[in-house]
Amino acid sequence: MPDAIDKSVPDEHRIHSVGAWKSQDKRHHHKFLNDTVEYVEQNPKPLDPSLKEFKEIVEGSTRLSMLFQLMFEQVPNNKEYLKDPTGQDSQVRDFDHLLKLMNHVISHAPRWTDPGHKVGLVGVPVQALLDWPMGTSAGFCVFQDPLVNEQLKKILDVWGSYLTSPESAEVLGQGKTDWFGPTGLPSLEEVANKAGGTNLKFHELFQCDPKAEHYGYTSWDNFFTRQFHWENRPVASPDDQNVLVNSCESKMYKVARDVKARDKFWVKGQPYSVIDILNFDKDYSEEFVGGTIYQAFLSALSYHRWHSPVSGTIKKIVQVDGTYYSEPLFVDFTQNQKADMTGETTSQEYLSCTATRAIIFIESDNPKIGLMAFVGIGMTEVSTCDTTVKEGQHVEKGEELGMFHFGGSTHCLLFRKGVKLSDFPEESDHNVPVRSKLCVVE
Numbered sequence: 001m002p003d004a005i006d007k008s009v010p011d012e013h014r015i016h017s018v019g020a021w022k023s024q025d026k027r028h029h030h031k032f033l034n035d036t037v038e039y040v041e042q043n044p045k046p047l048d049p050s051l052k053e054f055k056e057i058v059e060g061s062t063r064l065s066m067l068f069q070l071m072f073e074q075v076p077n078n079k080e081y082l083k084d085p086t087g088q089d090s091q092v093r094d095f096d097h098l099l100k101l102m103n104h105v106i107s108h109a110p111r112w113t114d115p116g117h118k119v120g121l122v123g124v125p126v127q128a129l130l131d132w133p134m135g136t137s138a139g140f141c142v143f144q145d146p147l148v149n150e151q152l153k154k155i156l157d158v159w160g161s162y163l164t165s166p167e168s169a170e171v172l173g174q175g176k177t178d179w180f181g182p183t184g185l186p187s188l189e190e191v192a193n194k195a196g197g198t199n200l201k202f203h204e205l206f207q208c209d210p211k212a213e214h215y216g217y218t219s220w221d222n223f224f225t226r227q228f229h230w231e232n233r234p235v236a237s238p239d240d241q242n243v244l245v246n247s248c249e250s251k252m253y254k255v256a257r258d259v260k261a262r263d264k265f266w267v268k269g270q271p272y273s274v275i276d277i278l279n280f281d282k283d284y285s286e287e288f289v290g291g292t293i294y295q296a297f298l299s300a301l302s303y304h305r306w307h308s309p310v311s312g313t314i315k316k317i318v319q320v321d322g323t324y325y326s327e328p329l330f331v332d333f334t335q336n337q338k339a340d341m342t343g344e345t346t347s348q349e350y351l352s353c354t355a356t357r358a359i360i361f362i363e364s365d366n367p368k369i370g371l372m373a374f375v376g377i378g379m380t381e382v383s384t385c386d387t388t389v390k391e392g393q394h395v396e397k398g399e400e401l402g403m404f405h406f407g408g409s410t411h412c413l414l415f416r417k418g419v420k421l422s423d424f425p426e427e428s429d430h431n432v433p434v435r436s437k438l439c440v441v442e
Helices: 026-042 049-059 062-073 095-105 125-130 137-144 146-163 166-171 184-196 220-224 348-354
Strands: 243-245 251-257 292-298 305-307 312-320 357-364 371-377 384-387 400-405 409-415 437-441
Touching (some): 026 125, 049 062, 049 146, 062 095, 095 125, 166 220, 312 384, 348 409, 357 384, 357 400
Antiparallel strands (some): 243 437, 251 292, 292 409, 312 357, 357 371, 371 409, 384 400
8 A cells, every 4th residue: 555645745746655765746756856966966986896787787787788778768848857846957868877876875864855845755766866767667677687677786795884884873963964863863763653653752662772872783784774662562462373463664555365376466457476476485485375475565664684583493494586666667657657656555466576685484383374485575775685583493473573674664474375364454544563463364
């Protein structure tokens, strides 16, 4: 489900979003691009080696150079897509320009943005650069290409390394564009409090030191993977194995039953495709055909660690290197067809089959559940799905399984055919608390 409509944004400037990754006011997106373009033009610097390698590969390939050129040419040449609302022509113009802008992004931590009209968050800055190009038919080909995704992973790994550095903590101050600033901090508190039904300060919600610089967080990644004070997120019904708990602090997206082995996940109204989600796993994929899938997504402001919905044994862990910026063709647009503004929402099932992800198979101690699977799905710049458990390890309900590093994205729980589950969360404009009751097995 898309984010609740922000009525303070004029209709002409409002875009639909999911998971609060981006502001609903497209003027914020334009401002981010304008500011980035202006800064890069005034502060040129040599390309990072990862971007130099990407440039050499694309320019050395007839196919890729053609597709990248077409991708930018296919963005409609009108104010909505190529210019900001004032008509200023500050957008990503071509492949070389994109590399220069990415070069800036991967050497900085994401800032809290407050562009003046309303507080907005561009939580995925590389996607912000690619927002229109990735929605073209040529963009579909580009971001499905294995070689392109291999290079993107190298680039995003460079950025991920920077985000673990002490320098990346510079955005954790109290200034206007800092995460603990006058608008960032209250927003972080609001999201967590709304989910938990509390009225607590950040340091009461999360493990940190409010008297220390940067609240004691040593890097952007250290802040992003912060942990709750666990009395604020207790495990629901810890002694009742018929009650499953929520794996991620996330908004409910969909419950699908009687899911098929293979289906056309790339078409509008996408059904789930079990074998694709589970990466053709020869040991376990077939067990989930005809079963149930629960999917929910995380926002940039949320808690980003994953927890086991059941007590049980980790049977298998699979890491899948997938796509990063691929959207299905039905969100394509042309000169005569506007972009699908709900593309992120309508792409959730598609991403479960194509994006970078971690799959954790768990044999529940409760025989009514048996084997189940957790799938953490990286989206856009989320290049690391980090598991913190090992095969053969026994976990208790609510125990940590892993985490996303820079990025919430989305996740799925898969259950076998015949497992009767009820009482899933209803659609809502706020998160379901992590480790709270998710559903009941009958």
